Amino acid sequence: MSAIHRHEGHEVAVKFIIKSKIPEHSWAYDDDGNRIPLEAKMLSLVNHPGIIKFIDLFEDEVYFYLVEELHGTPWSAGVKFSKLPDSATMPSRSSSSNTSVSDVLADNIYRASQYSTRKPEDSSLGLHLREEHSDGVDHRTPSKPEFVRRPSRDLFECIEQSEYKRLSEADARYIFAQVVDIVDYLDDEGITHRDVKDENLVIDENLKVKLIDFGSVVITDPTQPRPYYDLFYGTAAYASSEILRKMPYQAPPAEIWTLGVLLSYLLTGSSPFPSETHALEGKVKLDEQCGARVSRSCLHLMKRCLDADPERRADIKEVKAHPWLKGALARRC
Template sequence: MKGRMYSPRFPADHLLHPVFVRTYHLDDELGAGGYGFVMTARHRGDGHEVAVKFIIKDKVPEHAWWEDEVFGKVPTEVMLLSLINHENIVRCLDLFEDEVYFYLVQELHGTPWVSKKKKKSKQVTAPGKLVALPSSSMPSLTPSPSYESNVDSLPNTPPQVCVDSLSGPQEELAAGGQDPACVEPHCFSSHLAEGGEKENQEHLLQPVTSSLVRPNFSRRPSYDLFECIEQSKHKRLSEVQARYIFAQVVEAVHYLDSQGITHCDIKDENLVVDSDMKVKLIDFGSAVVADPSAPRPYYTLFFGTTAYAASEILLKKPYRAPPAEIWTLGVLLSYLLTGHSPFPTEQDAKDGRIILREPSKCGGSGRLSRAAVALMGRCLEKEPDRRADINEVRGHRWLQGALESRGRD
């Protein structure tokens, strides 16, 4: 079936993978960018809704591919999502490929947030190659007890993987530390290993019993945290809500850090949230991996979002990913609590000069608690060696009992 029946973004005469077409029915667009686009779809069997991220193969940088003995070359983002498992992190459900695209199928999570304002622009660095100074080996990934998953959104930056820090044997990256020959990533299936163009089973090529006419192409409202904040009364969250959401993000970062993975682009637009304030981290296109038992490598280039970049990155110093991730958490916390960055200018961020807008000055009422401000300060410590690590953040007094509160007073 031709992709143009579902979206004008598909090349003319592009045929979708036959197994995908018989399994899912494409619906609305969720987002688009230079490296592909995301659409909603429904499973034809049970009717559940998913998100499908179409990744354009030619747009994936050479160093952002993973060589798998069974499935061949797949984007490193896809490999990571197929192995990690945490309730606050997006999880891959299925994967297809044809000559042009990888189809990353993920569970749809969140509430559509309709904003009256256009999404604010946040500067993103230009594409390039991540460079690590020392090399290290790959870690073993062990899934958390959680199994919930969610939708991934299109990355604002291209998939970037630090080649030098991945110089160790790839065999070490497998669930539970097992030999990858014995572990099949949970979203991989035979139609990926064999390639979509090789599918020739007659029952899969029979016409799908659905309408062949799609007169309108529609786009859904965003599910991300940015739009959630925009829809709030004062363009910020209450401290109780912010505390619950932030605690969930910290849990995700703590899990990733234990596996040697750093997301490298945490921001409000890379968190999807539902009406119960349940959040999930999306978009692992810029993630880097290192041996969690060894000192973390230093990087010399950055591909995240400048508004969230740590002081050492803005100063163009070699930096380690985990401390830079903590800084990002501090910036996120400021957006949650005040609706604004803690740094009015880039120079303020370079100098580590925090300038907070109190809720009473942001159209709200009351003041931020001392504990919240203290935690933000520990995350935004200018010197990375003195900055809090994820264990300190997770154990901070402001977050005690946050997950149990579920964002309620």
């Protein structure tokens, strides 16, 4: 949902995080020793134009309220893409130090003034959610407060509202290149999102995307071999072959698989796999009508992302350097 800053007047996004639902591995500590969501702390430390910006954090007994920038166009019938000039470019990353996010989190270094554990009723955002009743009983429940649903700003809705419920290869290339750049930045920091999908990417009319919802994030030392996981945190339609086989998996190769699935949704509006058997074996089979329009280079990249063997699957550096993405961020072709 969104909220209005009372004094500055700008609109922000607010994510409700139920405290009791946060897994043990998804907690971090602030400088006062208070437990806060790992998602919030990580967002306050990263710096990339394609990652949603952290603004503030509030809490009460039931929720954390994660306040973030509001990005994207409200997609509804009739909304059209804006044509970008030939010189349109992706904003460059800000320069960073040699200290990785994983180092900061591991050492419990906390950036003072970025977090607040103020109660929401003290906020200038006006998140007055607690109500006292005359019977003296606390009737608060962990359900989300009521709000008016607005048109979605995510990539899923953008695709759904497009004329053919799929994007042109040129637009898909531009969007996909941005997502790859985000994943590459996070990988350098030892961070894996673990739920990259169209519904977790907000997009504006100029096709600028930002990654949101880091509730499944894992952070490790980028200089060390990545650990293996047994539990899957993500979306079933994007689950890699090794996850579907219920095998221990590493997060970065599984993330590459999700990129391949995302690319198919961008180009065809559907999964690259007509059945779970196809997914288990990594056999890409695009809809004939849509697949016929996909270039050979694009299809090659998709298949490199969707290799059933995580050892042979492309890594993020290979994906980023693929010929299909050459110059994609510098110019819409």
